[in-house]
Amino acid sequence: MPQPPFWRRDGGRLAPTLLAPFTPLTAWLTARRVARQGWAAPVPVVCCGNATVGGSGKTTLVLDLLPRLAARGFAPHALLRGYGGSAKGVRRVSPGDDAAETGDEALLLAAAAPTWTAADRAAGARAAIAAGARSVVMDDGLQNPTLRKNLALMVIDGGFGFGNGRLLPAGPLRESVAACAARCDAAVLIGADATGALAALPPDLPVLHAALEPGPATRALAGRRVLAFAGIGRPGKFFATLREAGVQVAGALSFPDHHRYGRSTLAYVLAHAGQLDALPVTTAKDAVRLPPDLRGKFAVADVALRWEREEDIASLLDALAAAAAA
Numbered sequence: 001m002p003q004p005p006f007w008r009r010d011g012g013r014l015a016p017t018l019l020a021p022f023t024p025l026t027a028w029l030t031a032r033r034v035a036r037q038g039w040a041a042p043v044p045v046v047c048c049g050n051a052t053v054g055g056s057g058k059t060t061l062v063l064d065l066l067p068r069l070a071a072r073g074f075a076p077h078a079l080l081r082g083y084g085g086s087a088k089g090v091r092r093v094s095p096g097d098d099a100a101e102t103g104d105e106a107l108l109l110a111a112a113a114p115t116w117t118a119a120d121r122a123a124g125a126r127a128a129i130a131a132g133a134r135s136v137v138m139d140d141g142l143q144n145p146t147l148r149k150n151l152a153l154m155v156i157d158g159g160f161g162f163g164n165g166r167l168l169p170a171g172p173l174r175e176s177v178a179a180c181a182a183r184c185d186a187a188v189l190i191g192a193d194a195t196g197a198l199a200a201l202p203p204d205l206p207v208l209h210a211a212l213e214p215g216p217a218t219r220a221l222a223g224r225r226v227l228a229f230a231g232i233g234r235p236g237k238f239f240a241t242l243r244e245a246g247v248q249v250a251g252a253l254s255f256p257d258h259h260r261y262g263r264s265t266l267a268y269v270l271a272h273a274g275q276l277d278a279l280p281v282t283t284a285k286d287a288v289r290l291p292p293d294l295r296g297k298f299a300v301a302d303v304a305l306r307w308e309r310e311e312d313i314a315s316l317l318d319a320l321a322a323a324a325a326a
Contacts, residue, residue, distance in 0.1 A: 003054055003233075003257075007163045007172045009195050019170035026167040030175040034183065036145040039122040044074065044135045044324045047149040048188075049142030051180040052172040055233025055257060056157040057190040057305075059105045059285070060212065062139045064305040066113045068313070069135050072321050077133035078109040079124045080140055082117030084258040090118040090127045099289045104258060105139055107288040113137075121147040135324075142183065143174050151320050154184040154205075158191030160234060162200060181205050186316060190305070191237075208312045212237065214245035215302030222246035226281045226299070227273040231259030231289070238283050241303055250278040261290055270297060 006015040046065060050056045062078055069076040082091070085103035093102050093110040102110075102117055109115040114131065118124030121144050125136050142152060156162075163172040174180075177200045181187070186206040189198065198207060218241065225248045230238045235254040242249050251272065255261075273280040281299040282290075290298065307313055 003163075003172060007166075009161065009164055011164055016164055016166050016170040020166065023167035023170050026169070026173075027175060027179075030143055031179065034143055034145050034175075034179075038144075038146045038148045039125070040148045041122075041125050041129065041136060043129055043133060044069075044150045044320050045125065045138065045147060046135065046151045046153070046320070047138040047141050048153050048155055049138070049140050049180075050155045051142075051174060051177050052160075052162060053168070053174060054160075054172060056155045056160070057188075057212070058139050058155045059108060060190070060303065060305050061153070061155055061188060061210075062109060062137050063112055065137055065313075065317070066109075068317055069137065070113070072317060074135035074321065074324075075133060076113055076135045076137050077128035077131070078106075078113050078115040079121060079128060079136050079138050080106055080109070080115070080117055081119055081121075081144075082106050083140075085117060087117060088119075090116060090120070090123050092116055092127070092131070100260065104285050104288050108284060109139065142180060149183075150323065151316065152184045154180060154187040156187055156189045156193075156197050157234065157237075158189050158193050158197070159195070159237065161193070161195030161197030165200070177201065206312075208316075209308035211306050211308070212241060212303045213306045214241055215304045217299075218242065218245045218247070218301040218303065221279075221281065221299065221301060224248065225250050225276070225278045227251040227253070227269065227276055227278040228281050228301075229253035229255065229269055229286070230283050231255030231257060231261070231286055232283060233257050238301070242281070242301060245301075247281075247301075250276045259286075259289070261286075263291065263294070266290065266294055266297075 048058045048061045082103040087101045093106045093115040116124045167173045287300045
């Protein structure tokens, strides 16, 4: 389901005001859930989560951290719920799996490191450790109490921030920013702080700054005329990244996050691209949701995370490694 427009910072006041009486229940339920004590794994657990529902760049951050942990000798495995997938229990994900079963983020992560999906993160972590994981990196799960975190990172999309600052259902927050920040070791702001989100954080919470930049496949499209389409949290970010790379975006189509593309929809996309004399291009996250026999008809653009200060993330991971060795 796409995020309601009123969840945005400038999305209007009537709907949030009408829904405000329900937000104390959200706060109580989340506080009750996170108060439970989770399993302490014998290996470092890193969690990349957020205070809001929807995309904020968590998967991109996990993809950045996996090789950094591997370089420190921590053989990382990725762990996530597998949102949008039908698989139950604990499942090890293979890159060739069906996104309808595993969810799209799981397939992206599985191409980079051993990856597991599990609603019960502790059960997933146990399976990963039994399979040789020397560290576990969670994509989402700050509000999941089943597994203790050794390094908790609050990921913030600079363009969206905390939306209108209200709790579900009046806004996008799963819990108050203060409550979430109290359980985090640092925040990671991806992109410029366009909404003043940093002002809502406690002053003693370290903030690491990063930005999305075009990856090699995206840069290779420079000068090409394309029809861009995406079903992610904020498709506009994808379109802006293409333009930043010098790609000529002749048209742009937005779909809901985790959208499952039917053949009729893709036929329309291809026909529309033909009318525009443009190459149809989408994100890596969307590409894994396309029927395998049609993927070759679409170009795939990629992004990478660029840290403002590499030493900041290196320092956090070095401290994690030192604590694990103590």
